[in-house]
Amino acid sequence: MLEQFEKTWPEGFYNTISSKVKTMATTTKSITIGDSKMYDLNVIYSRTIALFFSDREVDVKDVLAYELAPVPTAMFTEDGMQICKAKSTLKKSLQVEVSRRNAGDEDVTVIDGSALLWTIHWPADGTVADFIDNVKTRLISYLSESDVYLIFDGYYDYSIKSVTRDVWETVVNRKHHLLLSTKLPAQKVVLSSIENKKQLNLLLFKELTEYRLFYLQGTNKHKLVVTGEDSFPIEIRMEERRSRN
Secondary structure: HHHHHHHHHOOOOOOOOOOEEEOOOOOOEEEEEOEEEEOHHHHHHHHHHHOOOOOOOOOHHHOOEOOOHHHHHHEEEEEOHHHHHHHHHHHHHHHHOOOOHHHHOOOOOEEEEEHHHOOOOOOOOOOOOHHHHHHHHHHHHHHHHOOOEEEOOOOOOOOOOOHHHHHHHHOOOOOOOOOOOOOOHHHHHHHHHHHHHHHHHHHHHHHHHHHHHHHHHHHOOEEEEEEOOOOOEEEEEOEEEEOOO
């Protein structure tokens, strides 16, 4: 197509380039359910694979003129990323379980900060500071074994997760002003609200990267690298704190 287009230059430079790809929307390979057309992409894809392994001669160029990938089209919809609903299933398919006795000593522990917050004990009658102390205790246990890289979510406008987060906000929309001395709201109220979670992450990030006693308790054997909303991660080892530019 590019070669044909170049042959029309310069007169045809602004001509419309017609696509030779035949999408599902322009073919009749569908059934109508209500007002919508439904395509069984898994069947189309599996039949194509079967044809390639059969004795029949298949014109690859003709086959690739159609949409044949069932997974990418199933991952996204017009209102955002839907793969999150099947993330646990995907993780189970990909994970390889290894006995801790046979795995040996780890060199580094990488932690998803958002996931970590859901696993820490949430003191129902405590304060934000009490919860952060629990996080510190958990991190110290990890730091006794290896270097730790703790990574918190970065919140950017118009990212692929924006719509998903907007959906969360419709479920929990009560905003709190969080300080260390604030009585801890319910776990779901904090962790399911972007604004509340941002505040908690900032308080936690500050406590981990500016609290000298924590440095001495937790990083005397291994280093802690914390990635927050700042442009650069912060590395802590004993009393040394530096920006990982």
